[in-house]
Each structure stands twice: as structure tokens, then as C-alpha cells.
Amino acid sequence: xxxxxxxxxxxxxxxxxxxxxxxxxxxxxxxxxxxxxxxxxxxxxxxxxxxxxxxxxxxxxxxxxxxxxxxxxxxxxxxxxxxxxxxxxxxxxxxxxxxxxxxxxxxxxxxxxxxxxxxxxxxxxxxxxxxxxxxxxxxxxxxxxxxxxxxxxxxxxxxxxxxxxxxxxxxxxxxxxxxxxxxxxxxxxxxxxxxxxxxxxxxxxxxxxxxxxxxxxxxxxxxxxxxxxxxxxxxxxxxxxxxxxxxxxxxxxxxxxxxxxxxxxxxxxxxxxxxxxxxxxxxxxxxxxxxxxxxxxxxxxxxxxxxxxxxxxxxxxxxxxxxxxxxxxxxxxxxxxxxxxxxxxxxxxxxxxxxxxxxxxxxxxxxxxxxxxxxxxxxxxxxxxxxxxxxxxxxxxxxxxxxxxxxxxxxxxxxxxxxxxxxxxxxxxxxxxxxxxxxx
Amino acid sequence: xxxxxxxxxxxxxxxxxxxxxxxxxxxxxxxxxxxxxxxxxxxxxxxxxxxxxxxxxxxxxxxxxxxxxxxxxxxxxxxxxxxxxxxxxxxxxxxxxxxxxxxxxxxxxxxxxxxxxxxxxxxxxxxxxxxxxxxxxxxxxxxxxxxxxxxxxxxxxxxxxxxxxxxxxxxxxxxxxxxxxxxxxxxxxxxxxxxxxxxxxxxxxxxxxxxxxxxxxxxxxxxxxxxxxxxxxxxxxxxxxxxxxxxxxxxxxxxxxxxxxxxxxxxxxxxxxxxxxxxxxxxxxxxxxxxxxxxxxxxxxxxxxxxxxxxxxxxxxxxxxxxxxxxxxxxxxxxxxxxxxxxxxxxxxxxxxxxxxxxxxxxxxxxxxxxxxxxxxxxxxxxxxxxxxxxxxxxxxxxxxxxxxxxxxxxxxxxxxxxxxxxxxxxxxxxxxxxxxxxx
Numbered sequence: 001x002x003x004x005x006x007x008x009x010x011x012x013x014x015x016x017x018x019x020x021x022x023x024x025x026x027x028x029x030x031x032x033x034x035x036x037x038x039x040x041x042x043x044x045x046x047x048x049x050x051x052x053x054x055x056x057x058x059x060x061x062x063x064x065x066x067x068x069x070x071x072x073x074x075x076x077x078x079x080x081x082x083x084x085x086x087x088x089x090x091x092x093x094x095x096x097x098x099x100x101x102x103x104x105x106x107x108x109x110x111x112x113x114x115x116x117x118x119x120x121x122x123x124x125x126x127x128x129x130x131x132x133x134x135x136x137x138x139x140x141x142x143x144x145x146x147x148x149x150x151x152x153x154x155x156x157x158x159x160x161x162x163x164x165x166x167x168x169x170x171x172x173x174x175x176x177x178x179x180x181x182x183x184x185x186x187x188x189x190x191x192x193x194x195x196x197x198x199x200x201x202x203x204x205x206x207x208x209x210x211x212x213x214x215x216x217x218x219x220x221x222x223x224x225x226x227x228x229x230x231x232x233x234x235x236x237x238x239x240x241x242x243x244x245x246x247x248x249x250x251x252x253x254x255x256x257x258x259x260x261x262x263x264x265x266x267x268x269x270x271x272x273x274x275x276x277x278x279x280x281x282x283x284x285x286x287x288x289x290x291x292x293x294x295x296x297x298x299x300x301x302x303x304x305x306x307x308x309x310x311x312x313x314x315x316x317x318x319x320x321x322x323x324x325x326x327x328x329x330x331x332x333x334x335x336x337x338x339x340x341x342x343x344x345x346x347x348x349x350x351x352x353x354x355x356x357x358x359x360x361x362x363x364x365x366x367x368x369x370x371x372x373x374x375x376x377x378x379x380x381x382x383x384x385x386x387x388x389x390x391x392x393x394x395x396x397x398x399x400x401x402x403x404x405x406x407x408x409x410x411x412x413x414x415x416x417x418x419x420x421x422x423x424x425x426x427x428x429x430x431x432x433x434x435x436x437x438x439x440x
Numbered sequence: 441x442x443x444x445x446x447x448x449x450x451x452x453x454x455x456x457x458x459x460x461x462x463x464x465x466x467x468x469x470x471x472x473x474x475x476x477x478x479x480x481x482x483x484x485x486x487x488x489x490x491x492x493x494x495x496x497x498x499x500x501x502x503x504x505x506x507x508x509x510x511x512x513x514x515x516x517x518x519x520x521x522x523x524x525x526x527x528x529x530x531x532x533x534x535x536x537x538x539x540x541x542x543x544x545x546x547x548x549x550x551x552x553x554x555x556x557x558x559x560x561x562x563x564x565x566x567x568x569x570x571x572x573x574x575x576x577x578x579x580x581x582x583x584x585x586x587x588x589x590x591x592x593x594x595x596x597x598x599x600x601x602x603x604x605x606x607x608x609x610x611x612x613x614x615x616x617x618x619x620x621x622x623x624x625x626x627x628x629x630x631x632x633x634x635x636x637x638x639x640x641x642x643x644x645x646x647x648x649x650x651x652x653x654x655x656x657x658x659x660x661x662x663x664x665x666x667x668x669x670x671x672x673x674x675x676x677x678x679x680x681x682x683x684x685x686x687x688x689x690x691x692x693x694x695x696x697x698x699x700x701x702x703x704x705x706x707x708x709x710x711x712x713x714x715x716x717x718x719x720x721x722x723x724x725x726x727x728x729x730x731x732x733x734x735x736x737x738x739x740x741x742x743x744x745x746x747x748x749x750x751x752x753x754x755x756x757x758x759x760x761x762x763x764x765x766x767x768x769x770x771x772x773x774x775x776x777x778x779x780x781x782x783x784x785x786x787x788x789x790x791x792x793x794x795x796x797x798x799x800x801x802x803x804x805x806x807x808x809x810x811x812x813x814x815x816x817x818x819x820x821x822x823x824x825x826x827x828x829x830x831x832x833x834x835x836x837x838x839x840x841x842x843x844x845x846x847x848x849x850x851x852x853x854x855x856x857x858x859x860x861x862x863x864x865x866x867x868x869x870x871x872x873x874x875x876x877x878x879x880x
Contacts, residue, residue, distance in 0.1 A: 032582050033582055033584065033585070034582055035580070042580065044576075044577045044578065044580040044581075045577075045580045046577075046580065046581070046582050048582065076569050078569070078572050078573045078575070078576040078577065079576065079577075080577075084576070086569045086572060087527065087569065089530075090529075093569075094582055125572070125576075126572065126576075127567060127569060127572030127573075127575075127576070129516050129518070129526045129527065129533075129567060132518050132526060132565070132566065132567030132572075133518045133567075135518070135567075135597075136484075136518040136519065136524065136565075136566070136567070136611065137484045137485075137486075137518065137519075137520075138484065140475070140482065140484040140485045140486065141484075141486070142472050142473055142474055142486050142488065142534055144473065145473070156597070157575075157596070157597040157598070158597070158598070171576065
């Protein structure tokens with residue numbers, strides 16, 4: 001069973017280094033040294049956002065209608081995105097450490113907002129203690145079977161790595177998941193943070209591990225600690241085998257993103273920009289083709305899964321929405337509206353709701369803009385209104401998608417007693433829709 | 441004030457990787473992969489001793505008369521000696537992690553045995569998160585001022601390091617103690633473990649930090665958490681400036697070791713072996729010269745300091761006693777007896793009491809021998825008897841040293857109402873001693 005709370009919940013993705021910087025309540029804001037908040041972000045730079053800061057901005061998120069946060073990795077790391085894990089049991093001191101996460105969880109939960117963390121279990125950073133152990137002791141290390149090493153000494157800081165690494169990147173040595181000690185360690189991490197109070201895990205590159213049994217054990221361990229924990233895998237394609245009920249509750253719904261961008265973006269899509277990201281080749285979609293894509297996607301999984309899928313338009317791994325739409329704000333409003341009107345759990349990437357721009361990493365990871373004068377207020381209002389609509393009409397969370405009309409750029413669909421109408425063109429929508437049989 | 445408990449207490453030094461391997465109570469012993477316990481130790485090998493194992497052997501230590509343990513470093517590290525710190529807030533998982541230290545402290549305290557840890561605050565290991573951060577992000581890292589870097593990128597894994605390091609060893613980057621963040625971090629570590637329940641710190645190479653103010657702040661922080669915490673510095677020479685009451689309670693008394701070895705070892709001393717260690721050039725001492733050395737040492741410090749000095753013959757940093765004495769067991773008994781009969785806190789290096797042999801590192805760090813058939817029972821009995829004598833006669837902890845007779849290899853001295861007689865020669869001791877005026 002997917003958790004009830006996650007079905008249709010409004011998620012908001014926070015990239016912790018870039019959201020808001022503040023210190024513990026009553027104490028000064030950390031000073032770094034950090035890059036200036038407003039400066040263009042860089043691949044290796046830090047802006048010093050903290051989890052204290054995320055907690056301080058919960059009122060903003062609650063007002064927007066947010067029901068759950070997905071945080072990019074928060075554990076101690078050598079990277080600003082923190083996918084280079086150094087310590088799986090410690091929140092990064094730059095983010096405020098474990099006390100800051102504790103504080104954020106308490107504050108979020110008191111507002112009814114859930115929090116899921118990013119779990120990076122395929123590889124560690126080079127700075128992870130077991131890798132450093134191996135690096136310094138070679139085959140004498142008791143950790144010698146924690147990675148897949150092709151020869152000693154390790155060649156980790158120059159030239160090609162002589163160990164398996166994520167996409168051959170020496171910074172990210174891949175764990176040997178066949179080693180029972182490694183499995184035990186990673187599953188302990190999974191359970192530890194659920195017991196600490198998080199509401200679930202977003203799992204990084206789970207398909208790279210290539211062992212579904214690891215993930216089945218992962219699910220059992222997490223659900224034993226909290227049956228209501230939500231597990232969402234970063235799978236960029238259709239994911240039937242992952243969503244049978246024994247592995248994940250959901251995946252990051254990039255296939256839906258591609259369809260939404262194709263329909264809402266139409267001829268204004270920056271297809272080159274998209275093609276250089278994990279989104280891959282996008283194509284403009286007319287309403288009928290779009291609806292066929294949707295119908296296929298919604299048909300792949302059980303209903304509780306469809307309702308739990310993490311629907312999104314963009315993330316830290318793609319260009320920002322406005323960049324993909326070449327700055328067409330009306331198209332952005334349409335895309336975001338549809339995101340909230342389709343079955344599944346809509347997720348907004350921080351700043352998307354106020355029209356932040358930026359292409360590939362690092363541009364898509366700028367410091368969140370808090371100066372309201374620089375916001376796209378229409379877009380922000382739209383997201384806020386859509387979030388309220390979902391609370392007002394439970395059908396938007398539970399009812400299936402039914403196509404009503406799909407011609408050119410005009411789409412109408414029903415969700416229970418609701419009729420939704422989307423117009424991706426400048427032309428007016430036809431007034432007569434074939435509604436017979438839709439309602440009793 | 442030096443802590444009352446530490447004055448004259450019998451310390452026992454444990455090198456945690458090499459003392460005893462066991463798992464948590466009722467759970468299996470960890471299996472490694474480790475080197476065989478009985479195999480000659482190697483510079484990079486691990487034998488897998490644990491703090492669970494040290495706790496299991498507390499009855500042995502209590503029976504021997506031990507009152508305090510000094511543990512070589514226990515925090516997560518890439519080295520078997522664990523001076524390459526990777527995480528100052530975690531006991532090494534190979535040792536059993538924080539739960540094993542908690543268990544050891546509880547068990548030891550219930551037997552009246554104190555425990556001090558080894559604090560390595562001059563440098564970290566390369567695997568320490570702030571150094572890894574600097575390594576991967578260069579000057580964009582918020583940790584850029586945590587070390588003394590001469591240029592980016594860091595050259596840490598090949599060739600000469602472009603940062604300050606302990607004796608130029610790239611594995612041990614030296615902290616920048618002038619950075620307030622670094623000071624705050626290290627002092628937090630100091631306080632954290634005292635609050636966790638340890639009874640004091642042995643401080644590694646404190647003179648390398650070259651800033652007495654750091655150590656004064658360290659003392660204030662520790663004594664605020666526990667006024668009875670014992671602070672002993674690794675200073676190999678006379679240490680007047682460190683022992684004025686505002687820094688350490690004691691130092692590791694290597695000057696006393698040199699004198700003891702010179703007198704007890706006499707012409708059998710392996711002076712070449714000693715000269716290649718931190719002991720430096722040793723010379724055979726007749727009783728009078730020995731006594732003069734003692735009188736000088738005891739005259740350097742206030743009486744409470746003399747009583748607290750950590751007197752030792754050998755440590756993990758020197759060849760073992762029997763190696764220095766070329767296997768002369770009677771001389772070893774004499775040296776160990778005198779160690780217990782002089783003012784100060786005698787410390788025995790694990791295995792010294794049973795006659796373990798071995799020269800320089802790694803030979804001096806073999807797996808502890810638990811098979812009694814391989815012990816030097818006479819030596820073990822002697823240490824046990826001396827420890828009991830100290831409990832029976834409090835003068836051995838409190839009374840000053842008074843020379844009574846010192847001719848050739850014959851020494852007699854008084855400690856309060858006790859007369860102690862040491863014969864470092866095969867010739868019988870003269871029967872008449874000039875005792876007039878010694879007692880009322």
C-alpha cells in the first residue's frame with residue numbers, strides 16, 4: 001500500500017544550499033565564507049543555505065499550500081548538492097547539523113508538512129570513511145570488500161579510477177552491494193533516519209544498483225520502522241517492475257514531465273536545451289497525443305500508485321521551466337496548472353512558482369529569490385490557487401483521468417464530477433463539449 | 441588542582457586494535473577481514489580488537505590492580521593506531537562504535553576504573569570531512585581557512601603536500617588553530633566526550649600547536665564540564681610551562697622513563713634501539729646519578745603535579761621494555777617495581793606486565809597474549825604485588841621521595857614511613873643504611 005498521506009500531496013523540492021540562510025533561533029546567521037547569495041551559482045560554490053533557513057520559510061510554504069518537502073541530500077558531503085556523501089549519520093554542519101534537521105521536522109510536522117530526504121545509496125563520496133580507509137590501507141583494510149576494486153593502491157585522485165564508480169566518476173565510488181556488511185550498513189542508515197522522524201526517502205539512481213532484492217529489503221526495513229513512510233525512486237522511464245508494491249511507492253514522474261512540457265510548451269519548447277538534460281528529446285504534442293501519453297502512463301500502474309506518483313515538470317537535474325519554455329510565462333502557468341489537475345502528487349521545484357530562470361547546472365540552482373518585487377506574481381498566484389483547488393475538491397487527488405475532448409491544442413478531461421479544460425493555443429476553446437455519459 | 445583520583449593511580453595503556461576482540465554481549469565476535477591475532481603485526485594491518493573486548497577484559501585488569509585506562513585513539517580513523525582522525529564524534533565502527541565506548545565506560549566505572557582517551561587536535565587525517573571538502577572544492581569551500589594551505593588544488597595524494605602537515609606527512613594535515621571556527625570545533629569535541637563520560641584526555645603532540653592559549657581554553661572547557669577530568673600532555677621533555685595549573689595536570693613522564701631505564705637497565709640497555717625512538721640517547725646510570733635525576737624531576741613541579749605525573753617505562757611510541765633490556769627479565773622486574781614505588785601515577789603498557797617483546801612499531805603493537813602459558817608469570821606477579829602494595833601503603837601515592845643511600849648500583853630511598861631498597865647489581869646490598877633522622 002502506498003501511504004494515504006502521499007496520494008496527491010503537494011510536494012515542494014528544496015535544494016538546501018540555495019533556499020534560505022539563517023542560524024538557530026535567536027542565534028546569528030552563519031557567515032561562511034560563502035558565495036554571495038545573488039551571485040550566479042557555480043559548480044563548486046556554496047551559498048550557505050541551512051535547514052534552519054528552510055524551517056524559517058515554512059510559513060511561506062504553508063501559505064503556498066505545500067504539504068510535503070523533498071530535500072536534496074542533507075548529509076555531510078563535500079559537494080554543494082551533497083550527492084558526495086561523507087557521513088550518512090550526520091546532517092552537514094554547514095546546513096546546521098542534526099539539530100537543524102530535528103528542528104525542521106518538528107516545525108514542519110506541527111504545520112502538517114511531511115519531509116522526505118534524498119537517499120544516495122549506490123555510491124559514496126571519496127571522503128566516506130570506508131573509502132578513505134581503503135585508500136590508505138589498501139588490501140589490509142577491513143573495508144576491502146566495501147567497493148569493487150580492480151587493483152591497489154587505489155587511484156582516486158588523478159587519471160582513471162581503478163574501482164567502479166558512478167558513470168566512471170572517481171569522486172563517486174560505487175558500493176559493493178553484494179557485501180552483507182555494506183547492505184547492513186545502508187539499511188541501518190535507511191532505518192535510522194525514519195526513526196529520527198523523516199517521512200520517507202527519495203532514492204537516488206536506484207536502477208544503478210542492479211539488484212531489486214536490495215530494494216525489497218530496503219522497503220521492508222523502512223516500512224517496519226514506519227508503515228506510512230513514502231518511498232520514491234529516481235527512475236526516469238516507465239517503471240512497472242519498481243511499482244508492484246514490493247519496492248517503491250512511486251517514481252519521479254519524468255515521463256509525465258515530458259508529456260506536460262510537450263503539450264504546454266508546444267512550438268516554444270527549447271528542445272536542444274531539454275535534449276542535453278535527462279529529459280532527452282522532447283516533442284511538441286497536440287492535445288490528443290498528449291492525452292494518449294497520459295492514458296498510457298496512468299494505465300501502467302495500480303490506482304494507488306498513480307495517485308502517489310511524484311509528478312513534476314523540472315528538478316535540480318533539468319533546466320528550469322521558464323528556460324525550457326523560452327520565457328513564455330503563459331505556457332508556464334498552463335504547465336503548472338495541469339501539474340496540479342492531473343492524478344498524482346504534484347511537485348514544484350523551489351523558485352519554479354515565482355518564475356526563476358536558468359538552464360543547466362549550475363544555473364538552475366541559484367539562490368531562492370525572496371524579494372517579492374522580483375517574482376512573477378501571476379505564476380505564484382496560480383500555483384497557490386491550484387493548491388487550494390486541490391484541497392477544496394478531493395476528486396483532484398482521487399478521481400481517475402477521463403479524456404473528454406482533445407483536438408489540436410484543446411484538451412478537456414474529467415476528474416470525477418469536475419470538468420477541466422486546457423487551452424494550449426491562442427485560439428478560443430470551442431464552446432460545445434461532448435459531455436454525454438460523463439455524469440449520471 | 442590536579443584531580444585527587446589521578447594522584448598515584450595505576451594506569452594501564454591499551455592499544456585498542458590489539459587488546460581483545462569480541463562483539464557486544466551475546467552477539468558474535470566481528471570477523472573482519474582482519475589479520476590473524478597471532479601473526480606479526482604490520483604497519484597497515486588490523487587485528488580487529490574492540491572496546492567490547494576491552495570491557496570483557498576488565499576483570500583481568502581489576503585483578504591486576506588497574507585503576508585507570510588510557511586508550512590510544514578510538515575515533516573513526518583510517519589507521520590501526522587511529523591517529524589519523526576521520527570523525528571526532530564517532531568511535532570507530534571497527535571498535536564497536538559509540539555503543540561500545542558507552543558500555544566500556546559503564547563497566548569500568550562500576551569497577552572503579554577511570555578511562556581517559558587520546559585527543560589528537562594538532563592535525564586530522566586526510567579523511568576528515570573539512571579536509572576532504574577543501575580537497576574537492578578548493579578555495580570555494582567554506583572550510584578554506586581550516587588548514588594552512590599554500591596553494592590550490594591541494595596536493596594530498598602524491599608528492600610533497602602544499603599545506604602544513606605534521607612532520608610534513610601528507611596524511612596528517614595540520615589544523616589552523618588561529619581560525620575561531622576550528623578552535624570552537626575542537627573545543628566542542630573536548631567537551632562532548634567529557635560529557636559523554638570519559639575521565640580525561642591524553643593530548644597528542646600539544647607542543648606542535650604552538651599556542652598555549654588554545655590549551656588554556658581547552659582546560660577551561662573540559663574542567664567546566666567535569667572539574668575532576670584529568671589532562672595529561674604528550675610532552676617528552678621537562679614541561680614546567682605546561683604544568684603551572686592552567687594547562688595540563690600532568691605530562692607523560694618520559695624523562696623519568698629515561699632515568700628508570702638507565703638505572704634498571706644498566707649495561708644491558710639496548711642503547712641503539714632506544715636512540716632510534718623518542719627516548720633518544722639513554723645512558724646507564726649508577727644509583728647516585730639516577731637519584732639526582734629523580735630529585736631534579738621531582739623538584740620541577742608542585743607536589744600535586746609530581747603525584748599526578750604519568751610515569752611510564754614504555755608506550756606505543758617506544759620499543760617494548762624487554763627489547764630495551766635485551767631480554768633481561770630480572771631487570772624488567774626491577775624497572776617495573778621502581779615504577780610503582782616512586783611518586784606519580786605508574787602506567788603499564790599493555791602486555792608489559794606479562795613480558796611481551798618487540799622493538800619498534802609495528803613490533804611493539806602485537807596482539808595481547810591471553811594464553812597464560814606464554815606469560816612471564818614472575819613479572820605479572822610482581823606488577824600485581826606492587827599494585828597491591830600501593831593500595832596497602834598510601835605513602836606510596838603521597839609521600840615525597842627521599843634519598844637514603846645511593847652507591848654503585850644500590851639505592852635506598854624513603855617514602856614516608858617506608859624504606860625502599862633497590863639493587864641493580866648481582867652483588868648483595870650492604871646491610872647498614874644511614875637511617876638516622878629519617879623517622880622521628
